[in-house]
């Protein structure tokens with residue numbers, strides 16, 4: 001990962017981080033799912049010490065839980081962070097982070113292309129507490145820097161973006177954010193810690209929808225925030241009181257999924273690259289959005305900050321929305337569904353997936369074509385996915 005000889009590789013961390021505990025119940029080699037809501041103490045002094053945070057331990061599972069703690073530790077190490085805390089969903093991670101950091105009168109600078117739910121927080125919920133949200137053109141770095149320089153409490157970035165895969169220069173904007181005294185937050189859901197570590201590029205906090213690539217099997221919701229300890233502590237406190245806690249069973253499923261994170265991402269990086277090249281030369285395909293393509297508008301930035309270009313791509317078909325409606329059901333190896341980052345390939349138009357919360361006009365303002373198809377590459381054999389696309393296109 002980083003140029004640190006003592007730091008194990010991402011694959012080793014995906015397997016072992018947080019799971020080297022030799023004291024699991026009955027010496028289990030696998031992390032047990034601790035469904036217990038509370039944890040008992042024979043010694044009241046010890047109970048008090050744990051309650052006051054002077055001693056490690058658990059009191060009540062809305063606050064902390066042994067299984068959930070292992071999940072947090074694994075992500076913490078993969079992101080090279082000082083601290084991590086988890087949430088019931090990715091949106092809980094995002095909203096709890098923003099509502100912890102922002103107060104009435106504050107200003108947050110972000111971009112137009114954030115995840116649909118995040119965009120709703122900026123436009124619908126933050127204004128209700130008198131926080132001003134400034135949403136800039138996603139790749140106009142000079143314009144974003146100009147807004148940061150006017151003063152902001154939080155600089156909130158997401159890269160690559162959903163669904164048109166724009167790439168933001170984290171190092172450049174994090175430097176500007178820090179110079180202005182802002183807390184720099186990056187949603188790293190699309191890149192994953194295998195491809196990018198935003199904290200190493202200058203961000204203060206990195207967050208994920210663990211529902212997507214981290215879990216990887218589309219069977220558990222979760223979210224996580226990592227970074228500077230003092231900030232993570234404040235966000236944890238907000239979450240323990242507001243109660244958007246990750247369930248231990250979900251934590252277990254996410255942990256189990258994360259053991260193959262590096263293998264899945266390697267395969268998805270490779271397949272998405274080949275699929276993008278295939279689609280780009282196909283006469284029925286109008287445009288392909290993938291940061292790994294040299295023709296991509298942010299390819300240079302992507303090469304600098306991504307170790308792989310990720311499993312997400314999108315494309316538009318010639319023939320309008322009718323072509324999209326004819327094409328999607330013809331794909332054999334893809335769920336048409338509102339999810340991404342799974343072992344199976346998942347496809348869908350933004351109107352029903354990432355930006356279902358937005359109106360047609362809002363999507364147009366964000367530069368999201370209605371004929372776009374978002375393609376989340378699974379871990380199937382690359383040749384089969386390409387053959388499937390070829391067959392489906394031939395039938396349109």
Ligand SMILES: *Cc1c(COP(=O)(O)O)cnc(C)c1O
Nearest residue numbers: 089090091092115189209211222
């Ligand atoms: C899905 C997603 C979220 C929201 O995560 P949930 O787990 O669905 O709440 C946030 N950011 C990005 C980039 C996402 O793809």
